[in-house]
Amino acid sequence: MYLILEKLTQRFGDKIVVESVTIDVQQGQLVTLLGPSGCGKTTLLKMIGGFLKPVAGRIVLDGVDITNLPPEQRSVATVFQNYALFPHMTVLENVMYGLRYKPGYSKKITKELAKKMLELVHLQDLYAQNVTRISGGQQQRVALARALILSPKVLLLDEPLSNLDAKLRIKIRQEIKDIQNKLGMTMLFVTHDQEEALSLSDRIVVMNRGKVEQIGTPQDIYSNPQNEFVANFVGRANLIQTTTGTTFIRPENLIPVETGGDYQGVIVQKQYMGSYTIYYIDTKKMILQMDVQNLEDNDWNLGQVLQLKVE
Numbered sequence: 001m002y003l004i005l006e007k008l009t010q011r012f013g014d015k016i017v018v019e020s021v022t023i024d025v026q027q028g029q030l031v032t033l034l035g036p037s038g039c040g041k042t043t044l045l046k047m048i049g050g051f052l053k054p055v056a057g058r059i060v061l062d063g064v065d066i067t068n069l070p071p072e073q074r075s076v077a078t079v080f081q082n083y084a085l086f087p088h089m090t091v092l093e094n095v096m097y098g099l100r101y102k103p104g105y106s107k108k109i110t111k112e113l114a115k116k117m118l119e120l121v122h123l124q125d126l127y128a129q130n131v132t133r134i135s136g137g138q139q140q141r142v143a144l145a146r147a148l149i150l151s152p153k154v155l156l157l158d159e160p161l162s163n164l165d166a167k168l169r170i171k172i173r174q175e176i177k178d179i180q181n182k183l184g185m186t187m188l189f190v191t192h193d194q195e196e197a198l199s200l201s202d203r204i205v206v207m208n209r210g211k212v213e214q215i216g217t218p219q220d221i222y223s224n225p226q227n228e229f230v231a232n233f234v235g236r237a238n239l240i241q242t243t244t245g246t247t248f249i250r251p252e253n254l255i256p257v258e259t260g261g262d263y264q265g266v267i268v269q270k271q272y273m274g275s276y277t278i279y280y281i282d283t284k285k286m287i288l289q290m291d292v293q294n295l296e297d298n299d300w301n302l303g304q305v306l307q308l309k310v311e
């Protein structure tokens with residue numbers, strides 16, 4: 001394994017915020033840490049970046065134990081949520097900054113490399129602009145180029161898209177994925193957005209209250225959530241109590257049928273979502289959610305009784 005986090009633990013005062021977290025990351029993979037606010041994602045990144053010393057556990061990168069190395073001695077770069085750019089510098093100067101004291105990088109070489117990085121993030125035409133004069137999406141691309149120029153063994157991204165509007169978020173996340181594929185770079189991406197995690201990741205680590213709940217491919221996590229927390233946090237789920245425990249049905253796996261349904265109930269609410277509609281169906285025991293594509297004839301009214309089959 002390329003990056004190994006072994007039983008990493010962090011505590012602030014009496015409060016344990018990361019508890020014995022073990023994660024393996026393969027070289028060239030993009031792994032997301034997904035979880036609600038406060039679950040310890042940023043704290044975990046800070047330990048990997050060297051900004052916080054773990055109270056227990058080990059971090060091994062490419063065969064070297066980096067647990068106690070200072071940030072500048074680990075081959076790890078971070079892209080922050082707030083970009084952290086230098087406002088008095090141009091786009092190009094910001095990207096060049098990271099290599100300013102690195103042996104072997106003359107100003108000329110650094111400039112050439114920085115221009116290459118700006119091409120990679122599609123900003124080559126803006127290199128002379130002051131960073132305060134460009135949009136939020138462009139600033140985030142500068143932050144990315146500034147981290148990439150260091151050619152780190154691992155790139156950490158801490159909610160890098162959360163300050164952008166929905167459309168731009170989707171565009172830039174695709175660009176990050178493209179760059180990751182192109183460079184074969186190992187990335188650890190923090191997000192609380194399940195759609196972002198599902199669409200970007202080779203593997204997802206679902207975290208809750210400082211602990212790992214499940215690790216798997218997006219398909220694994222969505223189709224086989226191992227507990228109630230994961231089923232609810234990643235996608236929506238109907239939780240069904242059975243004699244042996246709790247199971248779940250995804251809303252898109254319920255379909256209306258004329259007869260022989262597994263459930264029957266009254267439509268008590270419906271939400272139009274564009275390409276599909278969410279129906280809320282009261283079976284008297286619970287309220288089930290059913291997603292139906294908005295095609296012709298797929299329309300039912302409040303108060304109507306429906307039979308539902310599990311697909």
Ligand SMILES: Nc1ncnc2c1ncn2[C@@H]1O[C@H](COP(=O)(O)OP(=O)(O)OP(=O)(O)O)[C@@H](O)[C@H]1O
Binds near residue numbers: 012017043192
């Ligand atoms: N320096 C600190 N001192 C005390 N408590 C802290 C410190 N840093 C973080 N915490 C606490 O540790 C917990 C985990 O914080 P962390 O920032 O890692 O969570 P997160 O999952 O990244 O959340 P968010 O998505 O909101 O950034 C929180 O309860 C937070 O209040």
